[in-house]
Amino acid sequence: MTTLSPPTMAGRPAAPPPRKRSTRRRSWVGWGFIAPFMVVFALVFLAPIAYSIYLSLFREQMVGGTSFVGLDNYQRAFDDPKFWEALGRVSLFLVIQVPIMLGIALLVALAIDSGRLYGKNFFRIAIFMPYAVPAVVATLMWGFIYGSRFGLVGNINDTFNVSLPNPLSPDLVLASIGNIVTWEFVGYNMLIFYAALRVIPHSLYEAAEIDGASQLRMITAIKLPAIRGALVIATIFSIIGSFQLFNEPSILQNLAPNAITTYFTPNLFTYSLSFSGQQHNYAATVAILMGLLTMVVAYVVQLRGMRKEA
Amino acid sequence: MTKTARRALRGVGLATVVALGLTACGSDDGGSGDAGASADEVTQALEEGGEITVWAWEPTLGQVVEDFQAEYPNVKVNLVNAGTANDQYTALQNAMQAGSGVPDVAQIEYYAMGQFSLNESITDLSGFGAGELADSYSPGPWSAVQANDGIYGLPMDSGPMALYYNKDLFDEYGIEVPTTWDEYLQAARDLHEANPNAYMTNDTGDGGFATSMIWQAGGRPYQVDGTEVGIDFSDEGSTRFIDLWQQMLDEDLLAPITSWSDEWFQGMGDGTIASLATGAWMPANLESSLPDGAGSWRVAPLPQWDENAPASAENGGSALTIPDASSKKELAYGFLQYANAGDGVATRLENGAFPATTADLNSEEFLSTEFEYFGGQRANEVFAESAANVADDWSYLPFQVYANSIFNxxxxxxxxxxxxxxxxxxxxxxxxxxxxxxxxxxxxx
Structure with a gap:
């Protein structure tokens, strides 16, 4: 996890070899070698993207059939309040849930790595365990806990005669989903951080101890800088995960149909567009926009995260 | 309401009812329109045989297919479950678009037929003499298969609405079975007052239910004439329903439980939900998912807006249709006739389907069936009366599937x-x- 720095440029010949007439022949040989890869790459990666872009340039109507509309679908997405609402919601989710989740994961990783924790193997497994639970099952489970009528929340209300706010109400449902996602992924991120912490040479700690550094100082001066790469990669994964939020709201929708709209997240929006609304073209457009946006945000985070390392 | 579609009504124990004559006698109308065949041609196709593919999720069709193949040994029917309701429509639409893999017969719910009949991706059966079956079906289903002056399928089953109620609970709190919606509202208040944990019914917003309720109340929010569509929820009938339900909402008389959830069946079992207004296909679901309720529940006619003019509505139900891309329409129509107008009807009733055919709805045997689950009540009498009271001038949108999906x-x-x-x-x-x-x-x- 620490090998994230780009491949070094060292070793490249200072000047290109002199051109010869045989260049053309050699290039064909080269293509021959990478052809198997290129075929698979084109088929598996490029073709679906190209097809989505192709789809996004058309519009199919129940009355009037299919017509080429150029970039109309993109224009429509930019003007679509549902799209912006969905995007705004996952952005809010990203800004609040991701720091909380990564913060907890980091704290746990540091605690386990500190070597002062009793039963650290147990904690490591126990905290990682939720990640092994399929998201669908996890969401169902939390859905039952959240139920204010027959769920745990309902039981607490009845037993203690209190009235907790309904976690599945429109105001709280996003926070409830954030809680599920945090529960699911803290262990996963903890493991990334922990693996990165393990490869820090112990001599650094010994040196710091001799210098009289406190534990806190060791964390800020040694551990955190050393796992910067892992932090960045976990952040990027989480950003992608947030923008792709789908399973949790989609399943909770059955329990809270009025709190989770069909355009709750961009993914849910594309799903309902294409499967309930037969608007495949517009769905492809939204998917492409979201893909681009995710790439841009992830790239910016990576640039920012890696810059200081250089 | 996608689940209303799957009816596994095992409960309606039914013996043999010889349904309608298999042959429509219009031998001389040489097929109007682009598709059509005389009864003789259909019979001939059945004799010659061939292979057809049927996409349906209705469980009772399995036996029908077997019987059909026994009767016409040259015909081979591939019964495929391509998904339930919306899943199947998506698959069907994709196949139609691709132009390959389209089945010869497809099950489509009434509320979803518009989006297929609109662009004629399913066949107008008028040319096959389907028009002569008009009197064979109860008015709700029959009107549902018609669009743009065509007949786009043969009704398979129907869901005339009735009020299912927990009699034990009603008795415990001294609630009379409501016959009007005013009484219903009052009963809901009385019940909830007597026991704050008990609700007259549940609702968290359901487009299929709301439209059926508006249908019964006399509202006609959808006006569909080909590609001209009017949508207006401000007419008198719609307003009646809105006012009633707003009161139910304001006074907290609706249990906030989503239909078809686990909580729903639990709620019906533990007395949280005292009644349901839904289609006649419900008994089998009650029997399978709420076995403990046997003996406690009863069926009553749907409460009325005007006691002197009883009205009802359909909730759910589906038809068999022939996709336009099918190359074996004669054979497919032969199957449709057998399954939905001929001997197949009796078979399906035996296995618990609720009929759309008037002959069965009116047969002594059907009406006198005693439901053990409902304490020996002859529930079919209630359903049949409801079916007869369904107003037949209702129409769904050509894109009702999508509309219902955004109701919430x-x-x-x-x-x-x-x-x-x-x-x-x-x-x-x-x-x-x-x-x-x-x-x-x-x-x-």
Whole structure:
């Protein structure tokens, strides 16, 4: 996890070899070698993207059939309040849930790595365990806990005669989903951080101890800088995960149909567009926009995260 | 309401009822329109045989297919479950678009037929003499298969609405079975007052239910004439329903439990939900998912708006259709006739389907069936009466499937916020209109 720095440029010949007439022949040989890869790459990666872009340039109507509309679908997405609402919601989710989740994961990783924790193997497994639970099952489970009528929340209300706010109400449902996602992924991120912490040479700690550094100082001066790469990669994964939020709201929708709209997240929006609304073209457009946006945000985070390392 | 479609009505124990004559006698109408065949041609196709593919999820069709193949040994029927309701429509639409893999017969729910009949991707059966079956079916289902002066399928089953209620619970709190919606509202108040944990019914917003209720109340929010579509939830009938349900919402008389959830069946079992207004296909679901309720539950006619003019509505039900891309329409029509108008009907009733055919709805044997689950009550009498009272001038949107899918985005707000139901339905109306416009329909006011 620490090998994230780009491949070094060292070793490249200072000047290109002199051109010869045989260049053309050699290039064909080269293509021959990478052809198997290129075929698979084109088929598996490029073709679906190209097809989505192709789809996004058309519009199919129940009355009037299919017509080429150029970039109309993109224009429509930019003007679509549902799209912006969905995007705004996952952005809010990203800004609040991701720091909380990564913060907890980091704290746990540091605690386990500190070597002062009793039963650290147990904690490591126990905290990682939720990640092994399929998201669908996890969401169902939390859905039952959240139920204010027959769920745990309902039981607490009845037993203690209190009235907790309904976690599945429109105001709280996003926070409830954030809680599920945090529960699911803290262990996963903890493991990334922990693996990165393990490869820090112990001599650094010994040196710091001799210098009289406190534990806190060791964390800020040694551990955190050393796992910067892992932090960045976990952040990027989480950003992608947030923008792709789908399973949790989609399943909770059955329990809270009025709190989770069909355009709750961009993914849910594309799903309902294409499967309930037969608007495949517009769905492809939204998917492409979201893909681009995710790439841009992830790239910016990576640039920012890696810059200081250089 | 996608689940209303799957009816596994094992409960309706039914013996043999010889249904309608298999042969339509219009031998001389040489097929109007682009598709059609005389009864002789259909019979001939059945004799010659061939292979057809049927996409359906209705469980009782399995036996029908076997019997059909026994009767016409040269015909081979591939019965495929391509998904339930919406899943199947998506698959069907994809196949139709691709132009390959389209089945010869497809099950489609009444509320979803519009989107297939509109562009004639399913066959108008008038040319096969389907028009002569008009009197064989009860009015609700028959009107549901018609569009643009064509007949786009043969009704398979129906879901005339009735009120299912927990008699033990009603008795415990001294609640009379309501015969009007005013009484219903009062009963809901009395019940909830007597036991704050008990509710007359549950609802968290359901487009299929709301439209059926409006249908019964006399509202006709959808006006469909080809590609001209009117959507208006401000007519008198719609307003009746809105006012009633707004009161139910305001006074907290609706259990906030979503239909078909686990909580729903639990709620019916533990006395949280005292009654349900839904289709005649419900008994089998009660038997399978709420076995402990046997003996406690009863069926009553749907409460009325006007006691002197009893009205009812359909909730659910589906037809068999022939996709236009099928190359074996004669054979497919032969199967449709057998399954939905001929001997197949009796077989399906035996296995618990609720019929759409008047001959069965009126047969002594059907009506006198005693439901053990309902304490020996002859529930079919209630259902049959309801079926006869269904007004037949209702129409769904050609894009009702999508419209229902966004019901909770819009009207659903009334269930969880200060938005009123009238405002919510107005938003639903706007969103549906917008979608209609996007899809190229002419929206009229």
């Amino acid at each position: 985005d819009t009207a659903g707000k009334a269930y969880v916020s200060n938005t009123t139901l009238a405002e919510g339905l107005a938003q639903w109306q706007d969103a549906s209109r917008r979608y209609g416009e996007e899809q190229g329909f002419t929206i009229t006011d």
